[in-house]
Amino acid sequence: MPLICYVNGEFVPAERAAVSAFDHGFLYGDGIFESLTVSDGRIFKLGEHLDRLEKSARALRLALPENRDRLAGIVKEAVRRSGARDVYVRIVVSRGAGYPLLDPRVTTGPSLVVLLHPPTPPAETGSSYRARGAGLRLKTAAVRKVPAEAFEPRVKSLNYLNNVLARIEAIESGHDEAILLDMRGFVAEAAGENIFVVSAGRLKTPRAQQVLDGITRRTVLDLARRAELPSEETDLTLYDLYTADECFLTSSFSRIHAVAEVDGRPIPAPGPITQQLRRQILELERSEGELILAGGTP
Numbered sequence: 001m002p003l004i005c006y007v008n009g010e011f012v013p014a015e016r017a018a019v020s021a022f023d024h025g026f027l028y029g030d031g032i033f034e035s036l037t038v039s040d041g042r043i044f045k046l047g048e049h050l051d052r053l054e055k056s057a058r059a060l061r062l063a064l065p066e067n068r069d070r071l072a073g074i075v076k077e078a079v080r081r082s083g084a085r086d087v088y089v090r091i092v093v094s095r096g097a098g099y100p101l102l103d104p105r106v107t108t109g110p111s112l113v114v115l116l117h118p119p120t121p122p123a124e125t126g127s128s129y130r131a132r133g134a135g136l137r138l139k140t141a142a143v144r145k146v147p148a149e150a151f152e153p154r155v156k157s158l159n160y161l162n163n164v165l166a167r168i169e170a171i172e173s174g175h176d177e178a179i180l181l182d183m184r185g186f187v188a189e190a191a192g193e194n195i196f197v198v199s200a201g202r203l204k205t206p207r208a209q210q211v212l213d214g215i216t217r218r219t220v221l222d223l224a225r226r227a228e229l230p231s232e233e234t235d236l237t238l239y240d241l242y243t244a245d246e247c248f249l250t251s252s253f254s255r256i257h258a259v260a261e262v263d264g265r266p267i268p269a270p271g272p273i274t275q276q277l278r279r280q281i282l283e284l285e286r287s288e289g290e291l292i293l294a295g296g297t298p
């Protein structure tokens with residue numbers, strides 16, 4: 001059964017999901033997005049993703065084309081029509097199609113696209129990222145995180161060029177993922193995930209104001225509080241990563257992914273706290289994820 005996507009008012013098979021070449025999302029990266037998951041028929045943290053989408057839209061003066069309930073309804077409907085119990089969802093809102101000019105007044109109105117895609121990329125692409133169960137090998141990228149003074153990192157926008165360049169650096173040197181430093185030289189985040197270390201029984205991660213305020217990041221901090229595991233949002237240096245007892249990345253895409261090496265320095269992986277948090281988050285998905293596809297585990 002083909003995956004069904006939604007494009008500007010219509011549900012269409014994935015291979016026919018297309019927007020205009022005049023769309024300002026395509027021309028200027030003028031738009032926002034969210035990525036989330038459906039596992040065993042349950043959608044996880046849809047409300048939080050819609051909260052962040054609304055905030056990103058407000059920050060960019062972008063009017064969402066649908067209200068929150070309708071957006072949630074479209075996402076669930078696409079999953080139901082696809083009959084897909086394990087699938088990834090991407091919500092994309094752009095400024096819309098119009099004359100190619102840096103002036104939002106020329107667009108006809110925002111585009112809304114909901115894409116569904118399988119949890120792993122096709123094997124023939126050679127992308128190995130998801131397969132590294134034992135632990136990722138990271139490399140610090142030369143390219144830096146765009147500073148908050150230039151663009152607010154909490155906006156999940158369609159501008160990912162720094163992150164793409166960082167990922168290319170990592171791949172070309174035989175690594176799985178890149179770490180971006182901020183302009184001060186402190187660790188910011190990975191190209192597509194937030195970063196955590198465990199050091200002397202303490203969980204540490206960079207402050208949300210300097211990175212994407214990840215929903216998985218927040219979930220992990222919450223799980224740590226519940227487990228009375230001390231945690232701290234603080235500046236981290238590369239030395240903190242190199243000497244960590246454990247290190248892991250978080251994202252809706254990969255949940256919690258252990259890190260086995262940073263810039264050639266091995267880190268024990270997966271460590272006990274990483275494994276415990278991973279178990280807890282998967283359990284949370286089962287217990288708190290909203291069942292949207294009949295036939296899922298009750």
Ligand SMILES: Cc1ncc(COP(=O)(O)O)c(C=O)c1O
Pocket residue numbers: 035163189190191192193194212213214215216217250251252253
């Ligand atoms: C740059 C960046 N940081 C962090 C994350 C993790 O965020 P979340 O846990 O909300 O998926 C992502 C996810 O797409 C990301 O692109």
